[in-house]
Amino acid sequence: MPKIYSSFFLSLFLFSSNYLQANEVTFNRPSNTPQAAYVIELLSAAYKQSGYDIKLIDYPRDEALRAANEGKLDGQLGRIAEIELLYQNLVRLPTPLFTFNLLLIHRCNQCTDCQINDFKSVSIVSNYPVAKAYLTKMNYSGEVIDVRSIKTQLALLNQNKIESIIVLDFQLKAEVGALSREEYQLQILSKTASYHYLNNQHPDLFNKISKTLHAFEQSGFIAQLKEKHNIN
Incomplete structure (x- = not known):
């Protein structure tokens, strides 16, 4: 050629x-x-x-x-x-x-119809900014512990190292599945769009x-x- x-x-x-x-x-x-x-x-x-x-x-x-x-x-x-x-x-x-729900999860014996400021500590997943934005909006002054997974959040909650966790409902379903309502209280904090x-x-x-x-x-x-x- x-x-x-x-x-x-x-x-x-x-x-x-x-x-x-x-x-x-x-x-x-x-x-x-x-x-x-x-x-x-x-x-x-x-x-x-x-x-x-x-x-x-x-x-x-x-x-x-x-x-x-x-x-x-x-x-x-x-x-x-x-x-x-x-x-x-x-x-x-x-x-x-x-749209999805932002959930507050804590142990059943702590309170009913709780507010985030009722808790001295809360864990959030660090790479989901919606939880951090919510805490800022509510002027939360307690301890915030960033982790990388919902399973780690639940482990800290079960070991009484934190009092509450904030999660995205669809991520909870994907990573863990349904939680026992006898052990945990789940409350909707807000409905959010992606x-x-x-x-x-x-x-x-x-x-x-x-x-x-x-x-x-x-x-x-x-x-x-x-x-x-x-x-x-």
Whole structure:
């Protein structure tokens, strides 16, 4: 093959490769829950309509928000509202993905209808900022112990090293399952929505995906996916 044609096809290949790479957005891989599976399927469909594929990579969850804010990741698949107040390069798409309950768990013999400030200590999972935001909102002044899993929280509670824990209901179900109501009291602290976030370096993509998610909501597609994945 003449060199001129070889150069042409090589250039075409490199252009195609760069084009394919450009049509890809990267997020950290979420934990294995029905909510995560639902969000991945929903957002994959939304991005596909704009010619993008979603790439998921393993990334420490407690570093993912900072990485998304710095542009090392393209955003966050799902985070609570107002996280953009702390990470100002992240912009929230307006359509909520799903809602969940923030739960307070403590031993049955402590109190009934408790308030968070009734407890001298509480444990939260460090990489879920919704619990920390709630404690700040309630001006909690007790001891806060950050851990990495709900199982560790429950172990501390069972050993009487802390008086209470705060968890996300769907994470509790995924990691532990149902808790004995004879041993524990579960109280709903708040109902919270999860939203998709993009780094602000993607304004055009923000507009496209926002419109697509709104259309999915209006058409009933989001409701269908929630039913498929058993999301309330």
